[in-house]
Amino acid sequence: MHTKTIKELSALLQAKKISATELAQLHLDRIAKSELNAFLHVDAALTLQQAAAADLRLAGNDTTPLTGIPIAHKDIFVTRDWRSTAGSKMLGNYTSPFDAAVVERFNRAGTVTLGKLNCDEFAMGSSNENSAFGLVKNPWDTLAIPGGSSGGSAAAIAARLAPAATATDTGGSIRQPASLCGVTGIKPTYGRVSRYGMIAFASSLDQGGPMAKTAEDCGLLLNAMAGFDERDSTSIERPQEDFTRDLNRSLQGLRIGVPREYFGAGLASDVEQAVRAALAEYEKLGATLVDISLPKTELSIPVYYVIAPAEASSNLSRFDGVRYGHRAKDYKDLSDMYQKSRAEGFGVEVKRRILVGAYVLSHGYYDAYYLQAQKIRRLIADDFKQAFTQCDVIMGPVSPTVAWDLGAKADDPVANYLADIFTLSTSLAGLPGMSIPCGFGQGEKNAQRPVGLQIIGNYFDEARLLNVAHQYQLATDWHQRAPAGI
Numbered sequence: 396m397h398t399k400t401i402k403e404l405s406a407l408l409q410a411k412k413i414s415a416t417e418l419a420q421l422h423l424d425r426i427a428k429s430e431l432n433a434f435l436h437v438d439a440a441l442t443l444q445q446a447a448a449a450d451l452r453l454a455g456n457d458t459t460p461l462t463g464i465p466i467a468h469k470d471i472f473v474t475r476d477w478r479s480t481a482g483s484k485m486l487g488n489y490t491s492p493f494d495a496a497v498v499e500r501f502n503r504a505g506t507v508t509l510g511k512l513n514c515d516e517f518a519m520g521s522s523n524e525n526s527a528f529g530l531v532k533n534p535w536d537t538l539a540i541p542g543g544s545s546g547g548s549a550a551a552i553a554a555r556l557a558p559a560a561t562a563t564d565t566g567g568s569i570r571q572p573a574s575l576c577g578v579t580g581i582k583p584t585y586g587r588v589s590r591y592g593m594i595a596f597a598s599s600l601d602q603g604g605p606m607a608k609t610a611e612d613c614g615l616l617l618n619a620m621a622g623f624d625e626r627d628s629t630s631i632e633r634p635q636e637d638f639t640r641d642l643n644r645s646l647q648g649l650r651i652g653v654p655r656e657y658f659g660a661g662l663a664s665d666v667e668q669a670v671r672a673a674l675a676e677y678e679k680l681g682a683t684l685v686d687i688s689l690p691k692t693e694l695s696i697p698v699y700y701v702i703a704p705a706e707a708s709s710n711l712s713r714f715d716g717v718r719y720g721h722r723a724k725d726y727k728d729l730s731d732m733y734q735k736s737r738a739e740g741f742g743v744e745v746k747r748r749i750l751v752g753a754y755v756l757s758h759g760y761y762d763a764y765y766l767q768a769q770k771i772r773r774l775i776a777d778d779f780k781q782a783f784t785q786c787d788v789i790m791g792p793v794s795p796t797v798a799w800d801l802g803a804k805a806d807d808p809v810a811n812y813l814a815d816i817f818t819l820s821t822s823l824a825g826l827p828g829m830s831i832p833c834g835f836g837q838g839e840k841n842a843q844r845p846v847g848l849q850i851i852g853n854y855f856d857e858a859r860l861l862n863v864a865h866q867y868q869l870a871t872d873w874h875q876r877a878p879a880g881i
Contacts, residue, residue, distance in 0.1 A: 396413065396418060396421055397421060397422065397425060397555040397556075397558075398555060398877065398881075399558070400558065400607070400608050400609050400611070400612050401460075401461070401464055401558050401559055401607060401608075401609075401611075401612040401615055401616070402460075402609075402611055402612060402615065404418065404463075404464060404558060405460050405461070405462075405463075405464060405615075408453055408458075408462065408463040408464070409453070409458065411453070414446075414450050414453075414463075415446040415447075415449035415450045415453060415462075415463030415507055416443060416446040416447055416450055418446070418463065418464075418465055418507075419442050419443060419445075419446035419465050419507045419509070420443065420446075422465045422509055422556060422557055422558075423437070423439050423442060423443075423509065425554075425555065425556050426509065426510065426556050426557075429554060429556055430532070430537075431531060431532045431534060431537070431541075431550050431551075431554055431556075432513055432528075432529050432530065432531050432532065432547075433512060433513055433531055433546075433547040433548075433550040433551040433554065433556060434467065434509075434510045434511065434512060434513065434547065434551070434556070435470050435478070435480060435482070435510070435511050435512065435513050435526075435528055435547070436470070436477050436478045436480075436510050436511040437509065437510035437511075438476070438477060438510065441476050441477070441508070442465075442507060442508060442509055442510070445502075445506075445507045445508055446463070446507045448505075449462055449463040449505050449506075449507055450463070452505050458505060459504045459505055459619070460504075460615055460618075461501070461504040461505060461506050461559075461615065461616070461619055462504065462505030462506075463505060463506075463507060464505075464506050464507065464558060464559060465506070465507045465508075465509050465557055465558060465559070466501055466506040466507065466508060466509065466557060466558075466559040466560065466561070466616075467508070467509045467510055467511070467512050467548070467551055467556070467557040467559070467560045467561075468497075468498060468508065468510075468511055468512060468560070468561045469511075469512045469514050469545055469547065469548050469560065469561050469562050469563060470482055470511040470512055470513065470514055470547070471514055471517075471518050471544075471563050471593055471594050471596075472495040472497055472498055472561055472563075472592060472593055472594075472603070473491035473493065473494065473495050473498075473592045473593075473594065474491060474494055474495070474498055474508070474511065475490075475491060475492065475493060475494050476490070477490075477508070477510060477511045478490055478511060479491045479511070479594070480511075480527075480528070481514070481516065481517045481518070481594045482513060482514045482515055482516040482517065482518075482525070482526040482527060482528065482544075483516045483517055483527050483740065483741065483742065483745070484527040484721055484739070484740050484741075484742070485714050485720045485721045485737075485740030485741055486594075486714075486719075486720055486721075487527070487721065489719060489720065491592070493592065494592060495589075495591060495592025495593055496589035496590075496591040496592055496593075496624045496626065496627065497561055497588060497589065497592070497593070497603050497620055498561075498592065499592075500619050500620060500622065501561075501619055501620070503619075504619045506559070506619075509556075509557050512545075512547035512548050512551055512560060513526050513528060513529075513531050513546065513547030514526060514543065514544045514545060514546065514547055514548075515543040515544035515546070515568075515744070516741075516742045516744065516745050517594065517596050517707070517711065517745055518544040518545075518563055518565055518568060518594075518596045518601070519544065519596060519707070519744050519745055519748055520543040520544050520744055520811070521542065521543045521544070521567070521568075521571060521811045521812075521814050521815055522540040522541075522542065522543045522546070522799075522804065522811060523540060523541050523542065523543040523544065523545075523546025523547065523550075523572070524540060524543070524801065524802070524805060525543070525544075525742055525743075525744045525745075527742055530801060531546040531547050531550050532550065532801070533550065533553075533575065533576060533798050533844070534550055534553040534554040534576065534878040534881065535553065535576065535577060535798075535842070535843065535844055535845060535878045536798070536838050536842040536843075536844055538800055538801060538838070538842070539575075539797075539798040539799065539800055539801065539838055539842075539844055540575070540798050540799060540800070540801055540803075541553075541572055541575060541576050541798065542571045542572030542573075542574065542575035542576060542794070542798060543568060543571070543572060544563070544565070544568040544572075545560075545562035545563060545564070545568045545569055545572045545573075545580075545606070546572045546576075548560040548561065548562040548569075548572065548580075548606050549562075549572035549573050549575070549576035549578055549580070549606060550572075550576055552576070552578040552606050552607060552608065553576040553577055553578050553877075553878060553881075554878065554881060555877065555881050558607065558608065558612070559605065559606070559607050559612065559616055560605070560606045560607070561603060561604075561605060561606075561620070562580060562603070562604055562605065562606050563593060563596075563601055563602065563603050563604070564582035564601075564602050564603075564604055564818075564822060565596050565597050565600045565601050565602075565703060565822060566600065566699050566703060566815050566818060566819045566822045567793070567815045567817075567818025567819060567821075567822065569581065569582045569604045569606065569829075569830070570582060570793050570818050570828055570829065570830040570847065570849060571793055571794055571814070571815065571818055571830070573606055573793075573829075573830040573831075573847055574793035574794050574830040574832075574845065574846065574847025574849070575794060575797065575798040575844070575845060575847070576798075576845060577832045577835075577845030577847070577873070577874075577876060577878075578606055578607070578608060578832065578874075579606065579607055579608060579609055579610055579612070579613055579829070579830065579831050579832070579864065579868075579874060580604065580605065580606040580607075580613065580829060580830050581604050581605060581610075581613045581617065581827065581828070581829035581857065581860065581861070582602055582604045582821070582822070582827060582828050582829065583602060583603075583604050583617065583620075583621060583827050583857055584602075584631075584825060584826065584827045584854050584855050584856075584857065585599075585600070585602050585629070585822075585825035585826075586602075586629050586630055586631035586825070587602070587621045587631065587633075587827075587855070587857070588602060588603040588604065588620050588621050588622075589603075589622070589623075589624035589626070589627045589630050590602075590603070590627050590629060590630070591624050591626040591627045591630075595706075595710040596703070596706070596707055596710065597702065597703040597704075597706035597707055597710070598629070598706050598710060599629075599702070599706060600699075600702070600703060600706070600822050600823070602822075603620060604617070604620070605617055605620060608874060608875075609865070609868055609874055610642070610829070610831060610861045610864035610865040610868055611639060611642055611861075611865055611868075613829070613861065613864075614638040614639035614642065614858075614861045614865075615639060617638045617857060617861075618637060618638055618639065621635075621636075621638070621857075622635060633855065636858065637858075638857050638858050638861055639858075639861065640858055641858045641859060641861070641862040642861060642862050642865045642866075643862075643865075644862050644866075645681060645866075646677065646680045646681045646682050646862075646863065646866050647680075647681035647682075648681065648682075648683070649677070649680075649681065649682040649683070649787055649788070649863065650682070650683050650685050650785070650786040650787045650788075651674065651677055651682050651683065651684050651685060651786060651787070651788055651789070651790050652685050652687040652782050652783075652785060652786030652787075652788065652789040652790070653674065653684050653685065653686060653687065653789075653790060653791065654687050654688060654689045654692065654782070654789060654791055655686060655687070655688055656688065656689050656690065656692040656693070657689075657692070657791035657792060657817055658791070658792075661795050661813075661816070662792060662795050663795060663796045663797070663836065665797065665835075665836030665837055665846070666792050666794070666795065666796060666797065666836055666846050667792070668834070669833050669834030669835065669836065669846040669848075670790075670791065670792045670833060670834075670846065670848055672833070672834060673790075673833035673834070673848045673867070673871075674790060676867060676870060676871060677790070677863075677867065679870075680866055680867070680870060685785055685786045687782045687785055687786060687789070688778075688782075689778045689779065689782060689789075689820065690778060691771065691774050691775045691778050691820070692775075692778075692816070692817075692820055693816075694771055694774075694775065695775060695816065695819040695820040695823055696812055696813065696815065696816060696819060697768070698768045698771045698772055698775065698819075698823060699815070699819045699822070699823060700751070700812060701751075701755050701764050701765060701768035702765070702768050702769065702772065702823075703748070703752075704748040704749070704751040704752035704755070705751075705752040705755050705756050705765050706752070707745075707748050707749060707752050708748070708749045708750075708751075708752030708753045708756065709752070709756070711741075711745070711749055714737065714740065714741075715733050715736065715737065716732055716733065716735075716736030716737070716740070717732075720736075720740060721736055721739060721740035722736050723735035723736045723738075723739055744808065747808065755768075772823050772824075775820050775823050775824055776823070776824040776825070778820075779820075779821075779824050779826060779851075779853075783853045787859065788850055788851065788852050788856075788859065788860065788863055789850070789851040789852075790848060790849065790850055790851070791817060791848075791849050792817055792846075792847075792848070792849060793817060793818060793830045793847040793848070793849040794814055794817065794818075794847070795813075795814065795816060795817065796814070796836070797835075797836035797837070797838055797844035797845065797846060798838065798844045798845075799814075800838070817849060818849070821849075821851050825854070826851055826852065826853065826854060827851070827852045827854070827855075827856060827857050827860055828849060828850065828851040828852070828860075829849070829850050829860050829861075829864060830847035830848065830849055830850075831847060831848050831850065831864045831867060831868065831873075831874065832845055832846070832847060832848075832873035832874045832876070833846055833847060833848035833867075833871075833873055834846045834873060848867075850863055850864060
C-alpha cells in the first residue's frame with residue numbers, strides 16, 4: 396500500500412477495500428522504523444483518532460478525494476495538537492492554540508495527519524542541515540543531503556513514509572528538495588495558498604505547496620490547499636478551480652522556453668544530460684523547444700539575499716523570550732534577557748540572516764541595498780513577462796548538481812546560496828514552478844542521486860504545469876523509481 400499514489404489509495408478507500416485506520420497504522424509503522432530523521436513529532440493516538448473520524452465519513456459517503464489519505468505537515472505550519480517548532484530551539488516546546496489555514500483545509504477534506512516534518516530552522520537553508528533537531532538524510536543515499544528547507548517533506552515522500560506532504564517555498568524550498576529526492580513538488584503562484592498560520596520567514600516570498608509521488612497527486616492536494624483567505628492580506632481572491640482538469644490535454648504545439656542562462660558554467664554534466672533527455676522526450680510528445688533568455692538570472696542571488704534576510708530580521712523580532720518561545724534561565728535585566736534568549740534560541744544560519752537583514756534595513760543602507768534589490772526584482776519579473784510572449788512554459792534544471800554529501804558545504808554558506816541559482820528568480824517574480832523526476836546523476840562511490848526537471852509557468856497557470864508534468868510522467872517512469880529497500 397505504501398507504494399501507491401494518492402489517486403490509487405483514494406479509490407481503495409472509497410471502495411472500502413482498506414480503511415483509513417489501516418492505512419494510517421501502516422504508515423505509522425514505517426515511520427517508527429525509519430532512521431532518516433524526517434519526522435520531528437509523531438503522536439499515534441492523535442493520528443488514529445483522525446483516521447477513525449475519516450472512516451466514519453467514508454462509511455457515510457461524506458467524502459472528498461482526500462478523505463482518509465495520510466498526510467504529513469512541514470513543521471512550519473502551526474497545528475493545534477502537534478508541536479510547531481519551525482525546526483528551531485526557539486520554539487522547541489511550542490504547541491499552537493490554532494491550526495494553520497492549510498492544515499484547516501486538509502482537515503476539512505478528511506485527511507489524516509501523520510505528524511510534523513523536519514525542516515531547516517525557520518525554513519532557512521538548502522540542505523536541511525540547519526534544523527535544531529538534527530539533519531535529515533536522503534533516502535536515495537544516506538550520505539547525502541535531501542535538500543531544503545523542506546527536506547523532511549521530500550525525504551518522507553521518497554521513502555514512502557507518507558503519500559502526501561505539505562511544504563513551503565521561499566527561494567526554491569519545494570522544488571530543490573523534490574529534485575534531490577526524486578519526488579514531485581509544486582510551488583503555486585504567490586498568493587494562491589494562504590500563509591495564515593505559516594511561521595514567517597520572508598513574507599513577500601513564502602508560499603505553501605504540496606509534494607507527492609506524481610503530478611496528478613499534487614493537483615489533488617492543491618485543490619484542497621488553494622483558496623482565498625481573508626486572514627492573509629497577501630491571499631488572492633480568485634474563483635475556486637480544479638487543478639486536475641487539464642491533465643489529459645495533448646502537448647501537441649506546446650512551446651517550451653529553454654533559457655540559455657540555465658545551461659552555462661556551473662551546471663554539472665550529469666544534470667544537464669538528464670534535463671536535455673527530458674526536453675527531447677517532450678519533443679516526442681509534440682512540444683517545440685524555443686531558445687529564450689532570462690538575462691537577470693545571475694542577479695537573483697544577491698537580490699534574494701538582500702530581500703529575504705531583511706524580511707526575516709523583521710519577522711523574527713517577535714521571538715524575544717517574553718510571550719512564547721525559548722527564554723534564557725539566567726539574565727540581569729530585560730535587555731539581557733532579550734539578548735541571551737535570542738542567542739541561545741536561534742541557530743547560526745538564522746543569526747547570520749538576521750544580522751544581514753538588520754544591516755540592509757538600517758539607516759543609510761536601506762536605499763543602497765534594500766530599495767535597489769526591490770527595483771531589480773521588478774526587472775527579473777519583466778524578464779519572465781517577456782519570455783512568456785515567446786513560450787507557454789519554461790524548462791530547465793532545478794539544481795546545478797545532484798545532492799551533495801552531508802557536511803560538504805556546512806562551513807561555506809555562499810556555496811549553499813549558489814545552489815539556488817535556478818529557483819530564486821521564479822520566487823522573486825511570484826511565478827508558479829514545479830520539479831518532477833527526470834533521471835539520475837552520480838554521487839560519491841557511484842551512488843545514484845536523483846535529478847529534477849524544473850517547469851515554470853505564467854501566473855495562475857498551475858493547471859497547465861500539472862498537465863505538462865503529468866503527460867511526461869505517463870511517458871516515463873522516473874517518478875515511479877524508489878530508493879533501495881523501499
